[in-house]
Amino acid sequence: MSGASTGRGTATTVRLAFDGDWRATVTDSPLHISPRFTGSASVDVARYVDAAERVRFLADTFGSQEWLWDAPDVLRFDKTGRELVGAEFHWPEESASAEEVARLPLTPAVRAGGLRADEVRDFRHERCTVLCRAPGDTVLTCLRDLGVLDEPLDARIGIAPDVALLVQRGAVVGWSLTDPARHLTTTYADPDPDPPSPTTHRLFTECLDLITTPVVDDLVDGEPAALARLQAADKALREQREDRHRADALLELIATYVEDYGKW
Structure with a gap:
C-alpha cells in the first residue's frame, strides 16, 4: 500500500x-x-x-x-x-x-x-x-x-x-x-462563536437540498414545487431574527438560484 x-x-x-x-x-x-x-x-x-x-x-x-x-x-x-x-x-x-x-x-x-x-x-x-x-x-x-x-x-x-x-x-x-x-459564515468573516439556532439548522438542510441534486435539477427545469421551496427558504431567511450572521451566509448560498429561478 x-x-x-x-x-x-x-x-x-x-x-x-x-x-x-x-x-x-x-x-x-x-x-x-x-x-x-x-x-x-x-x-x-x-x-x-x-x-x-x-x-x-x-x-x-x-x-x-x-x-x-x-x-x-x-x-x-x-x-x-x-x-x-x-x-x-x-x-x-x-x-x-x-x-x-x-x-x-x-x-x-x-x-x-x-x-x-x-x-x-x-x-x-x-x-x-x-x-x-x-x-x-x-x-x-x-x-x-x-x-x-x-x-x-x-x-x-x-x-x-x-x-x-x-x-x-x-x-x-x-x-x-x-x-x-x-461554521456557516459570509465570505472572509469568522464564524459566530455561538452555536447555530434550531431554525438555522433546519434552513441549512433546506438550502443544501435546494442547491444539490435532485432538487437543483427540478429548479433548473422550473418545477413549481421546487421553485416554491426556494422562494419560501429565501423569505424565511430574510425574516429570521436570530443568528443573523449565518442566515446571511445561507442567503449568499442560494442567491444565484433565487436570481436565476426564484422569480419565475
Whole structure:
C-alpha cells in the first residue's frame, strides 16, 4: 500500500499523494484555524480577511490554486518550511443517494495532523465530485468519485478543527467537514462563536437540498414545487431574527438560484 504502513489492522499514513504525483508528509502540527463554510459554497481554512489579503497569501505561498476559469481545490504551503498554511475546498452539487451514503466508511477515526510538502512545487488537485450528507447534515463528506466507497479508508487526517482529509491507498480521495452549520459564515468573516439556532439548522438542510441534486435539477427545469421551496427558504431567511450572521451566509448560498429561478 503506497504511502501507508499497517499494524494490527489500523493504517497509519505517513506520506500522502495528491493529483499530479505530488506528495506531502503528515506531521504532528495541524492548523489551528476555524474553517469557514461560506456562501460561495466553499470551505476555507485560512487567516485572510479580505480579497487583498488573499492575493498576498497566494503570492507568498505555493501549492494548488485557481487559475482563470480553472477551479481546483486550493492547498497552500509556506515557501520556507513547506508546511501547510491554508486550504480552500469546493463542494459539489452532485449528492450521493441514501444507499450510497450508507456505504461511507466510518473508520478509521480522525487523526490530527498537518502536512509538509516534499518539495517546493506547484500542483493541481482536482475538486471532489460527490457530496455525502450524514443524517441531519451533521457531517458533509466530499469524495473524488463513488468508487471511493468500494474500499476501506487508510486514514482520516484532521488538518484543522472539524476538517479532515480522506486517504485511500495512500492518496487523498476526499475531505469532510463536521458540524457544518456551526461554521456557516459570509465570505472572509469568522464564524459566530455561538452555536447555530434550531431554525438555522433546519434552513441549512433546506438550502443544501435546494442547491444539490435532485432538487437543483427540478429548479433548473422550473418545477413549481421546487421553485416554491426556494422562494419560501429565501423569505424565511430574510425574516429570521436570530443568528443573523449565518442566515446571511445561507442567503449568499442560494442567491444565484433565487436570481436565476426564484422569480419565475
